[in-house]
Amino acid sequence: MNKLETALRDISEMDRLAVKSSPVHGLSPLAKLLVTVAYIAVTVSFSKYQLSRLFIMIIYPLLMFSASGIKISTCLYKLRIVLPLVAFVGLFNPIFDRSPMLRIGGVAVSSGVISMITLMLKGVFCLMASFLLIATTPMDSICAALRKLHVPSMLVTLLLLTYRYIGVLTQEAAVMSDAYALRAPGQKGIHFSAWGSFTGQLLLRSMDRAEELYTSMQIRGYRGEFPYAKSSPFCGRDALFAAVCIGIFVLLRFVDVASLVGGLFVR
Amino acid sequence: MHMADALLAPAVAGTMYAFSAAAAGHSIYKLRKDDDPKKLPTMAVSAALVFAGQMINYTIPGTGSSGHMCGGMLLSALLGPQAGFLSMIVVLLIQCLFFADGGLLALGANIWNMAFYGCFVGYYLIWRPLMRGRLFGEGKGAQRGRIILASVLGCIITLQLGAFSVVLETSLSGITELPFGGFVALMQPIHLAIGLVEGLITAAVLCFVYESRPELLRDINISAAGKARHSLKTTIAILAVLALVVGGGLSLLASSNPDGLEWALFGNAEEGYSENMGLDEDDYGISSSAAEKAESIQESTSFLPDYSFADSDSPVGTTVSGIVGAAVVAAVAGVICAAFGFFRKRKA
Numbered sequence: 145m146n147k148l149e150t151a152l153r154d155i156s157e158m159d160r161l162a163v164k165s166s167p168v169h170g171l172s173p174l175a176k177l178l179v180t181v182a183y184i185a186v187t188v189s190f191s192k193y194q195l196s197r198l199f200i201m202i203i204y205p206l207l208m209f210s211a212s213g214i215k216i217s218t219c220l221y222k223l224r225i226v227l228p229l230v231a232f233v234g235l236f237n238p239i240f241d242r243s244p245m246l247r248i249g250g251v252a253v254s255s256g257v258i259s260m261i262t263l264m265l266k267g268v269f270c271l272m273a274s275f276l277l278i279a280t281t282p283m284d285s286i287c288a289a290l291r292k293l294h295v296p297s298m299l300v301t302l303l304l305l306t307y308r309y310i311g312v313l314t315q316e317a318a319v320m321s322d323a324y325a326l327r328a329p330g331q332k333g334i335h336f337s338a339w340g341s342f343t344g345q346l347l348l349r350s351m352d353r354a355e356e357l358y359t360s361m362q363i364r365g366y367r368g369e370f371p372y373a374k375s376s377p378f379c380g381r382d383a384l385f386a387a388v389c390i391g392i393f394v395l396l397r398f399v400d401v402a403s404l405v406g407g408l409f410v411r
Numbered sequence: 412m413h414m415a416d417a418l419l420a421p422a423v424a425g426t427m428y429a430f431s432a433a434a435a436g437h438s439i440y441k442l443r444k445d446d447d448p449k450k451l452p453t454m455a456v457s458a459a460l461v462f463a464g465q466m467i468n469y470t471i472p473g474t475g476s477s478g479h480m481c482g483g484m485l486l487s488a489l490l491g492p493q494a495g496f497l498s499m500i501v502v503l504l505i506q507c508l509f510f511a512d513g514g515l516l517a518l519g520a521n522i523w524n525m526a527f528y529g530c531f532v533g534y535y536l537i538w539r540p541l542m543r544g545r546l547f548g549e550g551k552g553a554q555r556g557r558i559i560l561a562s563v564l565g566c567i568i569t570l571q572l573g574a575f576s577v578v579l580e581t582s583l584s585g586i587t588e589l590p591f592g593g594f595v596a597l598m599q600p601i602h603l604a605i606g607l608v609e610g611l612i613t614a615a616v617l618c619f620v621y622e623s624r625p626e627l628l629r630d631i632n633i634s635a636a637g638k639a640r641h642s643l644k645t646t647i648a649i650l651a652v653l654a655l656v657v658g659g660g661l662s663l664l665a666s667s668n669p670d671g672l673e674w675a676l677f678g679n680a681e682e683g684y685s686e687n688m689g690l691d692e693d694d695y696g697i698s699s700s701a702a703e704k705a706e707s708i709q710e711s712t713s714f715l716p717d718y719s720f721a722d723s724d725s726p727v728g729t730t731v732s733g734i735v736g737a738a739v740v741a742a743v744a745g746v747i748c749a750a751f752g753f754f755r756k757r758k759a
Contacts, residue, residue: 148467184416184514184516188420223511225413226415226512229413229415230418240590259586264417270515271416271514274508277515302454302498305451306459308455309458310462310463313463336471339612339615339616342467343619347620348620348623350457351453
């Protein structure tokens with residue numbers, strides 16, 4: 145399976161997850177968007193040595209995954225994209241920061257190791273939160289939420305149209321890649337002699353397609369903005385969800401719950 | 412180059428969001444003023460094309476590895492900087508949401524690093540001046556040469572700026588212990604190579620568009636499209652001469668002062684920065700015993716010590732060294748490519 149087909153599969157998988165029904169799916173997209181942004185902001189705001197306090201933040205994605213009925217494993221394979229740069233940056237911490245920070249048994253753990261683990265966990269937690277948002281909210285609902293936040297209509301319409309056409313063009317590029325690969329067995333990618341014409345042909349066809357798209361939009365009465373058919377209202381339940389979640393995040397940020405709980409068991 | 416949320420502090424992420432939002436606001440204002448209703452579907456389809464196009468693997472001759480297309484330069488050449496910038500924002504947002512490629516909080520930084528430099532810097536400082544100028548003369552071949560030069564230069568420069576911004580933002584966020592100079596020294600050369608390959612692929616695509624539908628490209632003199640004065644071979648020869656001139660000319664300006672990495676390791680006492688990483692120059696620096704041994708080996712092997720003819724301080728020596736250096740690097744790269752190709756064939 146080539147990269148394009150993997151991307152298509154990823155998009156359709158997310159679309160399939162987003163239309164499931166669960167308490168999390170039923171929440172207003174605006175509430176979920178605000179809570180996700182708050183979660184990520186609080187998570188990354190922990191200092192590089194606050195490992196135990198950061199670890200408590202796992203509660204939100206764990207609870208939301210179980211409430212939404214989505215398996216955590218569906219998001220973990222996406223780590224292959226996030227982790228390389230994070231790991232590249234983090235791996236230098238144990239080399240440059242060697243002062244011992246704590247002792248586990250007879251083994252001293254350096255502050256560099258702690259900061260590296262903190263960095264990795266931040267990457268994983270933020271990925272889980274973003275994944276939850278998109279896996280429980282369809283794209284048009286996210287666009288409607290963005291409009292409620294007064295994101296300019298041009299940008300939101302562009303997002304919606306692009307999202308629609310990504311499937312079409314990726315499919316077309318995947319078919320072209322397959323056809324090329326079948327005619328060029330044993331060759332890894334597009335040969336240097338076809339660099340221009342391969343994507344160029346697709347580009348020219350896409351430009352013609354854009355003309356047709358505009359005509360069809362006009363025929364259907366497009367006048368500069370899309371009407372959002374199903375825009376779920378922001379009701380009391382959503383406000384309560386957002387307030388409770390953001391309140392807990394702020395509490396976890398400023399109160400060291402991990403030490404308080406630990407203090408009950410260890411003197 | 413997509414940054415994850417974990418690599419940024421909220422303050423840095425917020426600042427980058429503000430910068431990107433200002434650029435997006437300017438773009439939306441400008442596009443609304445132009446009031447071209449057809450533009451939106453074209454932008455959407457082009458953004459989708461860039462998204463799909465970036466997943467196509469292009470084989471790099473002789474190496475066995477593959478490269479990708481550069482979205483920012485392609486979009487700004489097709490749609491202009493403002494529309495290209497908005498299309499790139501959407502591509503980055505979808506990559507972030509659906510593919511976990513870059514974080515939601517880091518989106519502002521990613522937009523700045525990839526879309527802003529690619530579209531605004533790439534278009535206003537490279538694409539437009541080159542397309543409106545008369546470099547290489549008149550005619551189709553010259554125009555093609557300008558497209559190739561603009562794409563390659565544009566991709567290299569915008570990627571260098573982007574990579575430098577990644578380092579700057581990560582260092583300002585205080586999440587890495589890697590010294591700033593060392594991080595820069597790791598990131599910039601990697602992105603130089605990537606920029607060159609991406610530039611060539613983007614140039615190939617844009618040349619194809621130029622041949623088939625020149626009216627789709629911005630700032631192109633369509634009347635010149637019919638006349639062909641220079642062949643592609645002539646254009647490449649001119650580019651090669653230009654590369655030699657640039658290599659030779661710029662090496663005259665090369666500084667003998669300590670570079671960023673040296674500065675980061677040892678500090679610069681004259682400027683008042685004595686202890687950047689606390690390393691003692693006597694143990695690790697250019698006067699240590701290990702360095703002296705290495706220097707003696709280097710002196711006996713190099714035929715152009717310190718980029719000049721031996722026993723000569725003239726600028727002519729520096730210029731010749733620049734040209735010879737470029738040729739030697741090109742030859743070594745060629746040998747490495749050939750070796751890769753040879754071993755791959757043997758493996759197959």
